[in-house]
Amino acid sequence: xxxxxxxxxxxxxxxxxxxxxxxxxxxxxxxxxxxxxxxxxxxxxxxxxxxxxxxxxxxxxxxxxxxxxxxxxxxxxxxxxxxxxxxxxxxxxxxxxxxxxxxxxxxxxxxxxxxxxxxxxxxxxxxxxxxxxxxxxxxxxxxxxxxxxxxxxxxxxxxxxxxxxxxxxxxxxxxxxxxxxxxxxxxxxxxxxxxxxxxxxxxxxxxxxxxxxxxxxxxxxxxxxxxxxxxxxxxxxxxxxxxxxxx
Amino acid sequence: xxxxxxxxxxxxxxxxxxxxxxxxxxxxxxxxxxxxxxxxxxxxxxxxxxxxxxxxxxxxxxxxxxxxxxxxxxxxxxxxxxxxxxxxxxxxxxxxxxxxxxxxxxxxxxxxxxxxxxxxxxxxxxxxxxxxxxxxxxxxxxxxxxxxxxxxxxxxxxxxxxxxxxxxxxxxxxxxxxxxxxxxxxxxxxxxxxxxxxxxxxxxxxxxxxxxxxxxxxxxxxxxxxxxxxxxxxxxxxxxxxxxxxxxxxxxxxxxxxxxxxxxxxxxxxxxxxxxxxxxxxxxxxxxxxxxxxxxxxxxxxxxxxxxxxxxxxxxxxxxxxxxxxxxxx
Numbered sequence: 001x002x003x004x005x006x007x008x009x010x011x012x013x014x015x016x017x018x019x020x021x022x023x024x025x026x027x028x029x030x031x032x033x034x035x036x037x038x039x040x041x042x043x044x045x046x047x048x049x050x051x052x053x054x055x056x057x058x059x060x061x062x063x064x065x066x067x068x069x070x071x072x073x074x075x076x077x078x079x080x081x082x083x084x085x086x087x088x089x090x091x092x093x094x095x096x097x098x099x100x101x102x103x104x105x106x107x108x109x110x111x112x113x114x115x116x117x118x119x120x121x122x123x124x125x126x127x128x129x130x131x132x133x134x135x136x137x138x139x140x141x142x143x144x145x146x147x148x149x150x151x152x153x154x155x156x157x158x159x160x161x162x163x164x165x166x167x168x169x170x171x172x173x174x175x176x177x178x179x180x181x182x183x184x185x186x187x188x189x190x191x192x193x194x195x196x197x198x199x200x201x202x203x204x205x206x207x208x209x210x211x212x213x214x215x216x217x218x219x220x221x222x223x224x225x226x227x228x229x230x231x232x233x234x235x236x237x238x239x240x241x242x243x244x245x246x247x
Numbered sequence: 248x249x250x251x252x253x254x255x256x257x258x259x260x261x262x263x264x265x266x267x268x269x270x271x272x273x274x275x276x277x278x279x280x281x282x283x284x285x286x287x288x289x290x291x292x293x294x295x296x297x298x299x300x301x302x303x304x305x306x307x308x309x310x311x312x313x314x315x316x317x318x319x320x321x322x323x324x325x326x327x328x329x330x331x332x333x334x335x336x337x338x339x340x341x342x343x344x345x346x347x348x349x350x351x352x353x354x355x356x357x358x359x360x361x362x363x364x365x366x367x368x369x370x371x372x373x374x375x376x377x378x379x380x381x382x383x384x385x386x387x388x389x390x391x392x393x394x395x396x397x398x399x400x401x402x403x404x405x406x407x408x409x410x411x412x413x414x415x416x417x418x419x420x421x422x423x424x425x426x427x428x429x430x431x432x433x434x435x436x437x438x439x440x441x442x443x444x445x446x447x448x449x450x451x452x453x454x455x456x457x458x459x460x461x462x463x464x465x466x467x468x469x470x471x472x473x474x475x476x477x478x479x480x481x482x483x484x485x486x487x488x489x490x491x492x493x494x495x496x497x498x499x500x501x502x503x504x505x506x507x508x509x510x511x512x513x514x515x516x517x518x519x520x521x522x523x524x525x526x527x528x529x530x531x532x533x534x535x536x537x538x539x540x541x542x543x544x545x546x547x548x549x550x551x552x553x554x555x556x557x558x559x560x561x562x563x564x565x566x567x568x569x570x571x572x573x574x575x576x577x
Binding site: 003005006007009011012013057058060061062064065068071072080083084097098100101102103104105106107108110111114115116117118123137138140141142143147149154155162163183187190243244 | 249250251252254258261262265292295296298299304305306307308313315316318319320322323324326327328329330331403404405406408409410412413416417420421423424425426427428432485498501502505506509510512513
């Protein structure tokens with residue numbers, strides 16, 4: 001799913017599938033069931049200890065009322081206070097979001113969880129199965145979608161180690177035809193040059209393969225001087241030139 | 248610009264935003280002060296424009312993915328609807344709910360019509376087919392009527408109340424939720440409630456126990472049936488939005504109608520607490536029938552005065568002044 005921000009940059013979200021959402025729902029149902037059980041057991045315990053039949057009746061009535069409150073309001077309250085992450089969703093790395101990418105407000109959360117009454121009959125699962133964004137009826141009526149959050153991607157793991165440049169002190173003379181190389185070639189060069197622990201032989205062999213392909217891609221004539229350069233030197237210079245070119 | 252340079256130049260801002268997002272993990276920025284809040288907006292805008300640059304210059308790299316994930320997590324923290332305030336509840340009951348009720352009047356009438364249709368059909372079924380009467384109305388009911396009233400067990404009233412309330416609220420919520428199936432379950436609930444009341448009322452009428460029966464129903468029934476009609480009406484609103492979306496897409500029309508209807512539906516559901524309490528404590532009690540009927544009438548009068556009169560805009564004076572200004576010589 002793509003969402004446009006106010007400054008016109010589109011954010012990509014991965015919508016959650018039927019499987020993870022079903023597991024999240026199971027976890028939440030277990031928690032809600034546990035809360036209801038505790039309430040009922042507590043109510044019965046108080047009722048047994050109560051002095052009068054009247055008091056016992058009030059205790060049981062209150063316990064039943066509380067259990068019902070958990071039944072209707074668990075998901076609503078859990079999604080409201082946690083910003084769309086009930087304990088079950090949180091465990092599965094899921095989050096409820098408005099279709100506009102904003103956080104859903106109380107009305108949207110109320111709608112999607114009231115329509116849950118219809119969805120739990122199996123209709124929800126059926127609709128989710130066929131919906132491209134795995135939305136159930138409650139999501140459709142509430143204008144919400146459940147997305148997967150990748151909280152694990154850390155900057156440290158993303159920032160690649162610096163490229164290893166050994167053969168050339170600078171970018172060297174401009175290579176003719178370098179404008180024919182694009183982002184894909186640049187990525188390939190970076191991937192090669194940031195690779196650690198290559199033996200000298202292997203590095204030279206891989207560089208030769210890469211250089212041959214790049215020369216073809218740049219459509220260098222067979223007589224071009226660049227074809228005479230050591231492959232590692234060519235690869236390093238190409239990388240530096242690509243990195244420094246104006247955009 | 249090289250990727251390394253790009254990261255090195257900007258990563259301080261990204262880690263700052265990351266830390267802010269982690270601090271706001273509970274889903275809101277409430278803990279942040281005014282300066283931090285402003286800083287958060289600045290950081291998010293920087294990060295999203297960095298994302299745009301990264302998409303162009305370094306597509307298919309992990310940095311782009313990282314920036315996307317970072318912005319995606321920060322975005323809903325800033326962009327969100329109005330929060331729910333407990334303090335706004337009295338105002339909602341005083342003006343918001345009655346206004347929503349009046350704005351949805353065609354659906355309220357439609358809900359009432361379905362309930363009445365069920366009632367009339369039930370009455371006629373019992374009236375026209377005496378052979379079916381035994382199947383439609385439980386015989387025990389007549390025994391109870393003959394004894395004067397259903398013997399309410401006073402100590403059990405709190406338990407009865409909570410069971411009645413939870414059952415009725417569940418029915419009301421299903422009435423609303425059923426709207427997403429173009430209102431079919433909603434219509435069925437309304438019809439069947441009317442049908443049940445109709446069959447029993449007709450049987451009781453034939454048996455000659457009208458007063459006892461209605462004194463059992465009216466004290467709570469006025470509010471309870473009104474609530475079912477309101478909840479049913481909201482369900483019909485959703486169904487209508489799907490069937491006749493106007494210039495919107497069906498999904499959008501449904502979402503818009505649900506947003507308008509949900510506060511009315513939940514507000515009506517909470518009134519069922521009042522109805523259920525009356526049903527458990529007053530309806531089966533030993534009060535004289537006239538008193539019970541009077542309680543029901545009072546509850547109904549209060550309910551509809553509130554729904555119809557509350558939250559209206561005061562009369563607008565300035566229209567008079569405008570008329571005067573017009574008639575004044577130029």
